[in-house]
Amino acid sequence: MHIPDGFIDVPTSAAFVGLSAIGVGAALKGARTQLDDKTAPLAGLTAVFIFAVQMLNFPVVAGTSGHLIGAALAAVLVGPWAATLALTVVLLMQAFLFADGGLTALGLSVFNMSIISVWVGYAVFLVIKKILPKNKSSVAVAASIAAAVSVPAAAFGFWIQYVIGATGTFSDSAVFTSMIGIHVLIGIGEAIITGLTVSAVLASRSDLVFGWKNNQKALEIKNV
């Protein structure tokens, strides 16, 4: 999911830097109202958690393995504002320190993973949670479905960027089918891990899970 330099043309990349800046700016405001001066340490440690958990390998079959992306997981655990900030910082550090993802493509990646993926995932989570009965396993199921949707949602964001400013020669429709197809599969894995992880946290420290707090006000989805 890390977009290299030169994959999407410069005007499109620049436009998405702007969009991402608006989204992250809104998240900074939102996180401050939600977490106050706890924002920096908690979002920071969430970023560390996401970064670390992405290195935890889940074996699939015969030597292949996958790892968590964590957008929906973070949104459910610490709330969408802090999740956006944490994922953005992870992407920034990956690009600047590990050369993972192009520096000029940062706006594109941040838009897909810290904004679309987190917020689509969180919206799905809220909807599913509303439908299901109010108990802990519903929260885990809702988180799981949110994760399943959040991964192809990020791929969809990439597809939009590809359509607008591609430098490659794959046709738009081919990219759509292959990208969405692959990411629906990845999403299934993400869903299982997210559901299991959320239920593990719920079992021992349910008070930490943002999506479980019985505070209706905190669960409102606000227009950014």
Next chain:
Amino acid sequence: MGERLYLHRHSIVHETASYLKVVAAIAFILVAVSTPISNWQAFIGYFIWVLIVAAIAKIPFTLLFKRALIEIPFIFFAILMPFFGSGERFVAGPFNLYREGLIAGAGIVVKGTLGVLTAIILSTSTTAREILRGLERLRLPALMVQIASFMLRYVNVVNDEMERMKVARDSRGFEATGLKHWRVLATAAGALFIRSYERGERVHLSMLSRGYEGVLPHDEVEKSKASDWLMVLIYPLVALVILLITTLIGN
């Protein structure tokens, strides 16, 4: 994390202010990605220039290439391009390739590699903390800088925590081989979250007890002179000159 990537040397690249290096790196990449791939002579020039800068920064080429391996996944994507596409085809050995796809794929690999090499020179010649200070000077919001500095400070601690959990699992004879072990791994991820979160709370409380009010203390920053700017902007400027010369020759 940042300390492991940073290579301590004394060079002009190491000593330049980090925010200037960030600007130069991004400007260079912008020049490179804006160059049409048909102007292939320019890209040869860019690569030579990147290697010269790496040599000036006293970065061993082996290290440079080892770290560049991170781009392998997207190279795969680009390699597929000549095989699936449309338009004019030609035969190369056993393969029947699309000309346009080949050119576009090559462009993606070449430009992506230049970006990766530039970012590696940046992070090898600059400590993570310095990069962060550089981004702060380039107006990255203070709260983002704080979040990122917490990440840098605790990433090794949390990684060690994860490693200890792995040792604990291993010493109980656990071996993850397939889907049936996901529950155990996910429980470990959950435990890692709880430990990270609780650490965040402890850190926050200890900050409060030291008088934290939402902003971190700041030292005065030195203003850069015009000559500093000029020196660091040589990095993108040389690329620009290469672009101009090759374009002129090409016409």
